[in-house]
Amino acid sequence: MLEMKSRWAPYWQAAPLAIVFLIFFVLPLLVTLAVSFWTYTGYSIEPAFVGDNYATAFDKCLASLPDLCTTFRTYLSTLKFCLMVWLITLVLGFTIAYFLVFEIKSNNMRLILALVTTIPFWTSNVIRMISWIPLLGRNGVVNQWLMGVGLTSEPLDWLLYSNFSVVLALVHLNTVFMIVPILNSMSRIDKSLVEAAYDTGASGWQTLWNVIIPLSKTGIAIGSIFVITVVMGDFISIGLMGGQQIASAGKVIESQINALQFPIAAANAVVLLAIVLMIIWTLLRFVDIRKEL
């Protein structure tokens, strides 16, 4: 009897979360999947099982090769941002985490500095985005300063509504997602391992490469998953900072929803989900998060 109870206990304990997930995550996902095969008019959606929505999503994609169709171009552009933001946040996040763990000796100071990294989240996303305009705009602070010290004679247009501003905003938003998990992994590294490496004659870089990075791998993987999923699904930052001139998968879905084309929006959502899952699956090939947690 006791045996039975203890065998079932973990399941009972996991049940509440499982139910929440089922209702608010799995179920909506299944509905989205189902609706992606439905047909629609301007004012209604009808249950059906057709592939038309997927065909529209990839309209002329094969026929127009080697030129890229809209969908491929959109995903390529989103992937490009994803890669750039991932690389920059990784370097920044790793460096900051390293500094906090190995260079700061006082625990209180470390805590305070770690909290400082969350400052970008003190205001709403939209306000944060809008505040870039007076900074980077044609008549913004940066341009006025550049012209003031005589570095440029005309305002630089590429500071705002460009690839540059999109990457800047996304890095600004997402670096903290990289810092926290890496910080978490790093602070668990036994300091005597680092000392042992030095004692056996390893240089600073060798220690970093052979000891610290491998032991921070879990944090890096978790941070990467955060950053990649956020950037792949983002359309607000890309929209606002790109002056809405840069396409993103999320924006395509949004304009279809606004036009009441729910089934085709659902089909695009399924495609986006599949791509993100593939990226994460690839990541997990390299790092077994569960083993190292």
Add this chain to the structure above:
Amino acid sequence: MSDKTKSGISRRTLLKGSAITAGFLGTTAVTGFPAVHADEPITLRYLSTATNQSPAIAAKAKEITGINIEYVTVTTDDVTKRIITQPDSFDLVDTEYFSLRNLIPSGNFQAIDAKKVKLVDKLATAITKGEIDGKKIGDQGTAPHKVMYLEKQRGKEFAKEQTEWITLIPTTYNADTLGIRPDLIKRPIESWAELLNPEFKGKTSILNIPSIGIMDAAMVNEALGTVKYGDKGNMTKEEIDKTIATLIEAKKAGQFRAFWSDFNESVNLMASGETVIQSMWSPAVTAVRLKGIPCTFQPLKEGYRAWASGFGLPKTLKGKKLDAAYEFINWFLDGWAGAYLNRQGYYAAVLDTAQQSMEPYEWAFWMEGKPAEKDILGPDGGLLEKAGSIRDGGSYNTRMGAVACWNSIMDENAYMIQKWNEFIAA
């Protein structure tokens, strides 16, 4: 081991307890609270965009009719979405005529009974008949008179003639054009074609709401002579292709600084000088001007893109709430609200009563296109225009008389959205 079991049991007991609590709460919720007392004031949930809402109007309505107005504020696209997907979440909606082509077939509206609307014969003819003083105005696109009447109250067919079943009772309407910064352009602007003029490379913007943006694009293309349209408000696939192709070409050449989809974005772009000529809405022009920055809602020789918005009733509304909705609509047409909207630069549905609620000098400025005799104040009492200035575009008859097309939903709407996304991705 026994430790674990214990904790398991206690947790389960706890769960049981909370389940009972939840069940209890659930029951209460189902039983519900006692029905609202009959003598209590009625509240109407008023769904619309922020543009059509004003605390001052709600307060005045409460004072005169005793009806509470509870505003539900969403974006243009979300008004349509709410009507289609949650028709019970409002009691009165103020929505654009162009979306009726999707709303009426959904069957979520009941037509308004003309017999219960006192001033129904006084509604502006620009809306009811598509004419001003007996003269026809442009009716390309979803002109309101095409979708204003139904064959029967719960019908799904639009009537060609006036009937007693009205889809929407007009609230506001206006003629839109391009906004410009005269201080930065320093020369007269007379045509929609200027939006794609390379002279303004990197300093223009178009709005990224496909159903409206495509109309602005059509005005530009027609002015340039690059595309000839049968009906700009109902393009063929070929016309859509050509329109989008010009836009893509301009975009690749760096003509646009940014696109906007929200009123405030358009104000920011213009006020900061990021753009000097762009698609714009009249209250946005006012907002830029209130910052002390020169901005003109420039009349253009090809005419205006017009829109109109009106009250509709959800099919489920009945009893006291339905009566209250009619009472509120009648009050709305009675003049006070109309005058308020006229002072914002929109046009009121019933002009006679609005005139009675405005000072003669205000009427002369806003509606007759005459120079302001005194300083013109906004509805909130702030200074809008100094004495002596003239309204952009002139009188009501000149502005509404020059309408070229109306906001619309095309037969090829789905295709248009797909092509628009292509333009954004280009």
